[in-house]
Amino acid sequence: MDTQSTYSGYSCHSERSRDHRHGERSRDRHKSRSKDGQLDKSVTIQPAPGDPLLGDAGARGEHVQDDTWGETTTAVTSERSLSREDVARIAKDLEDSVGLDCRRCSTLALAAVLGVLVFLTPPAFLALPHLLWPERLRSCGTACEGLFISVAFKMLILMIAVWALFFRPPRAGLPRLFVLRALLAVLVLLLVLCYWLFYAVRILHSQDEDYRGIVQFAVSLVDALLFIHYLAVVLLELRQLRPCFSVCVTRSTDGHTRHYDLGRLSIQRAASAVLERYYSHFPVHNPTRIAASKSRTAKHLAGLKVYDVDGDFPAASAEGPPGNNARAGLGHSQSRAMIAAAARHRDAGHNELYYEEAEHERRVRKRRARLVVAVEEAFTHIKQVQEEEEEEEKKKKAPGDTMDPREAAQAIFPSMARALQKYLRSTEQQHCHSMETIQQHLAFCIRNNMSPQAFLESYLTPGPVLRYAQDGRPTCRWTLLSEASVTGGLKDGTVFLLRCVDFSLVVSVKEIPYIRMSEEYVDPKSHKFVLRLQSETSV
Structure with a gap:
């Protein structure tokens, strides 16, 4: 009887809480419909797909740690039912993760197609004349055959360099397109298309007999690709090494503050760099x-x-x-x-x-x-x-x-x-x-x-937040709120927020001032002086 009464009381309490939550969410939806004219400038930085989200009730385990484990040294498990709103929220999170997976897969597919096109183009330039008009080709010679070794080693170096720069696991899912990387991809695509157009018009159409010139044409393409890779290293890696901005990161709940130096980055990449430092430098949040x-x-x-x-x-x-009329x-x-x-x-x-x-x-x-x-x-x-x-x-x-x-x-x-x-x-x-x-x-x-x-x-x-992460890798869904475009660069006075489940990180940017230094000449004779002695003194 006691068990039944306790269970019925718990069910009534849960029904009242669900009704209360339903009323609050309906009021929130009504408020959101009344603010159709406002523009939402919040974007989301999502973790790697497949990882549980920190603070997500649907992704947490069912084991609940008892607070009195020092006295009993046991763990208590509890069961809970999901309401209709919780199921809808979990479904929305799944849709967001599927959207992220589709975008990531499409990006990887385009990068793979571009990489295959780039690495197959020089061998194709060298092999097509032998397949289409082999009897008309003139002898290449010893110097021309030495260029084959040059092309092979340059292609190997380019492959290793591309693997070292681009084939790295992503540390954050950015909400917008990475502009510099997209510009480099477009530049590589334009270069390869221009070479193919010139090759089709001047070599394939006329069936050029000078095979040595064809080999030098392929060597020039590989050299151009190596120079573009050098440009990618400068834009993606070296440009951000020089500190140009000082960012102040403050946690909204306890006011814990850290200062970091960043280079010339976009707002979304600066937010990713701040979050990487947050997990290593900030103490764990204590609600x-x-x-x-x-x-x-x-x-x-x-x-x-x-x-x-x-x-x-x-x-x-x-x-x-309460309710006193005199008050x-x-x-x-x-x-x-x-x-x-x-x-x-x-x-x-x-x-x-x-x-x-x-x-x-x-x-x-x-x-x-x-x-x-x-x-x-x-x-x-x-x-x-x-x-x-x-x-x-x-x-x-x-x-x-x-x-x-x-x-x-x-x-x-x-x-x-x-x-x-x-x-x-x-x-x-x-x-x-x-x-x-x-x-x-x-x-x-x-x-x-x-x-x-x-x-x-x-x-x-x-210790820092990283020490208390589950499974050794902290995963959390952060929302980036910024009045400026997240693909734009950092500027003096830029302020943006990184919002998590329980707190927010307020990031304010200050530009490191330009130092103007001048020189002033000091005459060595200005340090000399004359000591005049008098006979009356004891010196």
Whole structure:
């Protein structure tokens, strides 16, 4: 009976929540229909297709980590049902991923066709005369035959250079076309078409008998392709190495800021470079700390009380019941009194905040000491067991049951689990580490004979976002919002946003100033002086 009542209560609550979400989404759709005249300038940077999205409920696993794993050392699994809106959102994400796959496949197909056309053109120039009019060709000679070796090695060098520059896995899916790469592809296509047109008119049509000139014509094409590859290296790689802009990246929730130097890039490529540095340099986002700060502010504001000394208005309190008719009639003077009381309460609340932070630091130091002692004792026990096994092997006795590093980690983990859980809660890192990841790291340290300090470093010193990524590769869908065109270059004063599920990165660009330096000549004689001595002085 209790189970049935609990289940029915949960279903009613879920139905009410779904109705509430449906009402909110219908209002959002109504608002979006009322703003048809506005232009949406947001574009999306998507991850590689097939990877799960960070923050996407449809891509996360069904295992939920219990917050009390230090006491129970168990994991709880939960089942949840998807509403109609969730299914529609997942279907939209699948459509977006299919669109990205189609665009990426079409780009790869065009690049493959262009590459095959480029690398087959010089051999075709050399082979067609032998296939169409071999009896009319004049002898090539020794110098002409040496050009075959030149063409072969140049084609090999060009193939390796193209593989090194273009055949690299993409690190981001850009929302718009890469203009410089598209211009280079068009330039290569125009060059090959011009050579084919000249070859068809001057050689195929007239059936030229000078085979040496045909070979030199093919050599000139390969040289032109090598020069275009050099141009691609300059435009795509060397041009962005020289820093021209200083970008300030600020996380919207906690205000964490980093500064980076970038070269002359487009806005979308600058956004990709910022995101690459974000995963390596920014600390992991901690929503627990932000929620605690908001709750502390709300608690301070909830305790405000305002008393009317003049008697013009009734006394008001922030703790009073809502819907009071007397509070509805307050005037501007009452509002000013509320603001003044809030200011006085803020000045008096800094004392409380100071003691709260001091108490928190004391608690963190205490729990850190307990954690260090527990980990050192566990590692000492492992070391003693290993020494006993080595002694038994030396005495040629039958060793006991040997354990692999995984089993050893599971054996000593309960002795340190409670201290580690309390420390992670105190430092608000419990959302970054699960029981499974901690045991994997512990087994890794045991396998490689690492010290207790090496094991604790991952928890005593928080790392960047990349350390806490799932499966070793962080995947997230970022939305780029910019007033300027994302294919345009960076300029002084450019501001754009990179929005994720829980926060945004605000990027502001400043151009590095031009340094004007002048020289001023210093006469060496200006440093000399004359010391005049007088007989009356003691010098």
